[in-house]
Amino acid sequence: MINSNFNTAKQPSALRNGGFLILLVTGGIMALGNKIYELALPLILYDMTQSSVVMSTMRGIEFLPNLLLAMFIGVWVDRANKKTWSLIAIGMQAVILFVLYFSLSRGYASTSLFYAAGFLLMTFGYAYSNARVAMVKHSLPAPLLTSANALYNFVVTFVGILGPALSGMLLMLPNMHTALLLTASAFLVAWITLSALRSQEERPVHVRSGFWKELRDGWQELRSNRLLLTITIVVVFLNSSAGMVDTTLIFFAKDTLVLSNAQLGLVLSAAGLGGLVGSLLIGPLKRRFTVGQLISWTVLGLGLCSVLFSLTQTGWMLFLGLFFLGVLETVNTVSIWTFRQESTPHHLIGRVSGITGSLFKLGLPFAIMAAGWMTKLSSPQIVFSIAAGMNLLIFAGCMLSPLRTKQTEA
Secondary structure (H helix, E strand, O other): OOOOOOOOOOOOOOOHHHHHHHHHHHHHHHHHHHHHHHHHHHHHHHHOOOOOOHHHHHHHHHHHHHHHHHHHHHHHHHHHHHHHHHHHHHHHHHHHHHHHHHHHHHHOOOOOHHHHHHHHHHHHHHHHHHHHHHHHHHHHOOOHHHHHHHHHHHHHHHHHHHHHHHHHHHHOOOOOOHHHHHHHHHHHHHHHHOOOOOOOOOOOOOOOOOHHHHHHHHHHHHHOOOOHHHHHHHHHHHHHHHHHHHHHHHHHHHHOOOOOOHHHHHHHHHHHHHHHHHHHHHHHHHHHHHHHHHHHHHHHHHHHHHHHHHOOOOOHHHHHHHHHHHHHHHHHHHHHHHHHHHHHOHHHHHHHHHHHHHHHOOOHHHHHHHHHHHHHHHHHHHHHHHHHHHHHHHHHHHHHHHHHHOOOOO
16 A cells, blocks of 8 residues: 555655665756757758748657657666666767757758658667666665656756756857757766666566566556556556647747747746756655546646647737646646556566656657647647637546546556
8 A cells, every 4th residue: 555645754865865866966967958959959940941831740659759768668677787777878869969960060850860860769768768767776876766766857957947048048049959969968967977877776586487477477567456457547547738838839839939949948937947947846745646537637737738729819918828737737747657666576677667657758759740730721729729628527437537536546
């Protein structure tokens, strides 16, 4: 039985764990780099093509690795040394960004190059994040996972706030792809930082029973955890509506609100500010509400944010909507992360994280591409309205599911 209130009172701080501190610093550096390139790639494409379809296709391709490869990556993570695996993943991302930067510097730019780079970056990015979940679980006792996840999210969000603002300034330079060089450099610093981790990870004691058997064990664990399975189904649809909104926001800000790159960077930082507030609220909220209740009500709140976006006519209104979006997404995401970590056995955490990671993104690429076409054929406001309607339906489903009243059990 896992305490639904996640009470961590009188527990030692996760900050006293040296291994977790290194993971925290590494995650902060990675967040800065990710924020920069995640904004830089679609903006460079926008300047090249002036097409919402190309931008949305890019975003859809970036999520394909989670959909197609995450569950297989989970099996490999459970088999591998997590530190070595993470170093390889971070190093490969740096190499890809350097290659992309030098290609653009020499005048070679094509949508296919961006699509390939986006796919590979997200593949190795997920490989690192899956291993990070396992390393955090291995480095801390269960009572500290909630505070650790909240702290990790706070630091990553705080550092990530600088990403959009910095990107906005960098993209004003004649060579906009300078942002890619900065990201590659940040990843190298993260690689050096993680190298200092003294891994005390124990090798799995169970005998390998074959790749597909191990993958099947992960599925069986997920099916036996009924609440996590219900949450996974909810997130499949929630991520689809969120992907539609996230993809459309940049095009909406540039094409409809006519914001400059610097203004866009500052406006997007509102989501980071909201994330900081959400990280501070998550502890008190989890002591008062169950995970299911938090997920249900944040789904409704995210739908209301989409309504606000559909009515937005100024940069300040967009700033306000993104702030509340950041608060709600943080509470929702940290709740899910923590429950998945606490309710999954150590030797299966990679597989369960991988399987749920794949399922979480099941509809996302298609929703993102659909949003691009809807924006092209109609307007961004239609996309926001459809996303709001989806969230209302998801909320209704939550109210009819065990999430509404069931305590957090495993």
